[in-house]
Amino acid sequence: MARQAYDWLSLAPLFLDTETTGLDNTAEATEIGLTDASGQVVFETRLKPTVAIGAQAAAVHGISEQALCGAPLWTDVARQLRHAIGGRPVIIFNARFDIRILKQTAAAHRDPADWLEEMTVYCAMELAAGYYGVTNRYGTISLASAASQAGLKWSTKTGHRVKVFPVSIFRFVWGLPTVIFVRS
Template sequence: MTTAPTPTAAAAVIERFLDWATDPRLVILDTETTGLDGEVIELGLVDGSGRTLFEERFRPTCSIDPRAQAVHGITDADLADCPSFGERWPDLRDLLTGRRVVIYNKRFDLPRICATLDATLPGWFAAPGGVAGGSADLHAFNAISRSAECVMDAYSPLAGSWNGSYGNYRWARLADASAQRGVDVSDLTKHAAVSDCVQVLRLIHACAALDPADFPWIGHEDEDRL
């Protein structure tokens, strides 16, 4: 009986992208916000076939930081007639529940969603009548947060920038990762939620097709060759 060879570290990294690319439960999430510590004002969801599941803007409870506006181009006036995030949360929650959620930099998007729920749906986390354990919304959000996966983390070994001081790979911006992998973004709008979801999906497929032999440094970081 022949023993199957042990996958290389690089193969394991690429296998994760292949797993995402072939999972029918996949959904990619992206947001635009009022600022780095602000509220969600646009959210997009795209499934593994590139179909848009959700695309909407929201009226925040605060003004948009000019620095954020310079990035995504969304103004306070653009959002004046939009629903609040809290109004649309039930639909969004149901779309995400039971799906395999992936995000490029989940450390940013998930806390912003939580903060936006706090701002637009006060008390959303409390169970009716003060019952211990929290609301159904809280349980749903926690389940989504725990299972959500970060494409930025997964990609960092492929970018190949080793940080010896911290013993890990440096993160790559989505634009830089896409450029490295030759992802076509010519038909996409920069910093628009659904377009960014599509860009992440294309990056996933590009990485799923990579040859592990082209990434010999992965698994040999202690050799200090980077």
């Protein structure tokens, strides 16, 4: 795990996370965040979805539909997100989920977003599950569990926000000080 994390970090990756309206095949992003390996925010936005926010999702991330009333649409920010990524590799905890959510969000706005297919994406969850072992019925590991096993402090109050990135796990593995980045 340490070698793979080091290899990924040597590529100057970005770390992407989303918050969503839910988990199903109509769920969309309500928030997207992108940081670099030092934790500097490269891109961050909330999004107004075309579907309602599910009660379970709202309970996890605390984002209400009212909070998104003035938020931009996917079509307003997709080009900015693509530009912010700029061809750099992206590390995502549960990459399949977040990429699916981004694609569903784009589709809801009739945006083919072909560039999402072209991104180089690495999954931090798969890396952590390979190192720490699976801890749930899905055959994966949660970010909270991976962080805990890596010896990082984890708070459910700050754990589900787009500025809490798996970069902290890589910093730990790489031997750097561990920091959990939270919304200011």
